[in-house]
Each structure stands twice: as C-alpha cells, then as structure tokens.
Amino acid sequence: MMMRNRIVAVSYLNTIPFIYGIEHAGIDLYADLLLSPPRGCASLLRDGGAEIALIPVAAVPSIPDIRIVTPFCIGASCSVRTVVLAADSPLDRLDTIYLDSHSLTSVRLVRILASKLWGIRPEWKELKDFSALNAPQPRTGYLIIGDKVFDHEEKFRYRYDLADAWREMTGLPFAFAAWVARSGVDDRTVERLAEALDYGVRHIPEAIACYGYGDRSYAYDYLTRNIDFVFDEQKRRATALYWQEGRKIDPPINPG
Numbered sequence: 001m002m003m004r005n006r007i008v009a010v011s012y013l014n015t016i017p018f019i020y021g022i023e024h025a026g027i028d029l030y031a032d033l034l035l036s037p038p039r040g041c042a043s044l045l046r047d048g049g050a051e052i053a054l055i056p057v058a059a060v061p062s063i064p065d066i067r068i069v070t071p072f073c074i075g076a077s078c079s080v081r082t083v084v085l086a087a088d089s090p091l092d093r094l095d096t097i098y099l100d101s102h103s104l105t106s107v108r109l110v111r112i113l114a115s116k117l118w119g120i121r122p123e124w125k126e127l128k129d130f131s132a133l134n135a136p137q138p139r140t141g142y143l144i145i146g147d148k149v150f151d152h153e154e155k156f157r158y159r160y161d162l163a164d165a166w167r168e169m170t171g172l173p174f175a176f177a178a179w180v181a182r183s184g185v186d187d188r189t190v191e192r193l194a195e196a197l198d199y200g201v202r203h204i205p206e207a208i209a210c211y212g213y214g215d216r217s218y219a220y221d222y223l224t225r226n227i228d229f230v231f232d233e234q235k236r237r238a239t240a241l242y243w244q245e246g247r248k249i250d251p252p253i254n255p256g
C-alpha cells in the first residue's frame with residue numbers, strides 16, 4: 001500500500017489559496033494536511049512529522065535532506081502588510097524590539113534591516129505573549145507577522161513594512177516562505193502539488209468564500225495586491241541574498 005504523505009502549511013489567511021487548491025482542485029495528492037504557525041511548520045518537518053511543507057525560507061538551509069519545490073511561495077513584490085515593525089516611537093528612538101515567536105524569516109530579516117538599512121542597535125527580545133500588543137510600551141517596537149497584524153495594526157502610530165524596507169535596500173521583491181519536500185517524495189507528487197497550488201491561486205475569490213473570509217473586506221485586496229505567490233527569478237535571487245546576509249547575523253535574543 002502506498003504511504004500517505006503529510007503536508008504541513010502555514011495557518012494564516014495568506015495560505016488559503018494554497019489550501020483551497022490542495023482541497024478543491026480535484027487532484028489527489030494522497031496526503032493529509034496539517035496547519036501550523038510558520039515556526040511550527042519548520043519544526044514539524046525537521047522532526048519527521050511531514051514530508052511536504054510550506055516553511056519559512058530562513059529554515060531551509062538548516063534542514064537536511066529537503067529541496068525547494070513548486071513555482072510558488074508566500075512572497076511580496078510591493079508592501080506585504082502582514083510583516084511589520086510596529087511602534088509608538090519612530091525607528092531611531094527604539095531601545096527594544098520584540099520579535100514574534102511564530103516567525104523565523106522575518107525575525108532575521110528585521111535584524112538585517114536594522115544593521116544594514118536603518119543603522120539601529122536596539123535590544124532584541126522574544127514576543128511570546130501577544131497580549132503585550134494591547135499595551136505597547138514607549139520606545140519599544142514589535143515585529144509581528146500574519147493575521148494578528150490585521151487585529152493590531154491600527155493601534156500603532158508607526159508601522160514599517162518589511163517587504164518595503166527590503167525593496168528599498170535591495171531593489172528586490174521578497175519570499176517569506178517556500179514549499180519544500182523531503183528527498184523521498186517523488187517527482188509525480190511534486191508535480192501534482194504544483195498543479196493543485198496553481199489551481200488555488202487562480203481561485204482566490206472562491207477560497208475567500210470557502211474558508212469564511214467573505215465578510216472581511218481586506219481579504220481580496222490582501223491576497224491579490226500584497227501577497228505575491230509566484231516564486232520567480234527575482235524572489236529566488238532575494239532568497240539567496242537573504243541567506244547570505246542572514247549568516248552574518250547570529251541573533252542573541254534576550255528572554256522576553
């Protein structure tokens with residue numbers, strides 16, 4: 001009997017086109033689907049809990065025996081909206097920056113930007129208790145990702161979009177997460193996955209309705225203008241550059 005594959009993907013609004021494709025394209029991937037915040041996707045794959053995964057690009061070089069597959073990613077060519085450094089003080093007045101504990105890519109990206117673009121040297125702490133976002137501290141920034149940005153963005157006077165900052169620094173778009181497969185996953189399965197994802201990104205309105213986001217006016221705009229699902233040459237160049245720059249940053253994070 002053929003072993004079923006386990007697919008893990010990020011549990012945010014930005015993946016619903018992918019999820020829709022996997023569940024509704026009519027392509028049997030012989031797989032079970034699991035959803036988790038990004039850091040959990042990487043851990044699950046690393047620990048052998050999945051064969052195929054959408055994981056933060058930051059984690060890709062550190063996991064043995066995987067390869068990037070499919071022409072799709074969670075990327076942005078303009079503002080991404082859901083990866084922001086939010087604060088009540090401007091950048092140059094921040095003493096402390098809290099880093100979203102669900103993130104692997106953006107927490108490293110913000111450190112690259114702090115050192116190479118903004119020239120700031122705040123103290124870095126981990127943000128585990130998201131209720132802290134309800135009472136922002138002065139001179140403190142919060143790097144937050146995913147759907148929680150929709151709930152909290154209005155509270156902050158200053159918001160720095162990390163895709164915008166990266167583009168300002170490099171002239172390139174950015175990819176936050178990519179699809180990877182263990183080496184044991186055969187090419188036919190990978191091809192079928194790519195077909196399913198392709199179907200999903202061509203049915204965004206259906207995905208929004210299917211997963212109950214129909215009453216959120218921002219969902220369509222966000223999925224068509226902010227998120228860019230195509231892992232093209234420019235975004236691959238950005239990923240290579242990000243890995244290179246990220247290696248120079250070894251983040252000592254003080255417990256939050």
Ligand SMILES: C=C(O[C@@H]1C=C(C(=O)O)C=C[C@H]1O)C(=O)O
Pocket residue numbers: 010012014038039055056057074080082083102103104105106107145146147176177
């Ligand atoms: C654009 C986003 O990208 C996410 C950011 C990630 C990270 O920082 O590690 C990982 C996966 C992506 O889904 C987002 O979810 O807001």
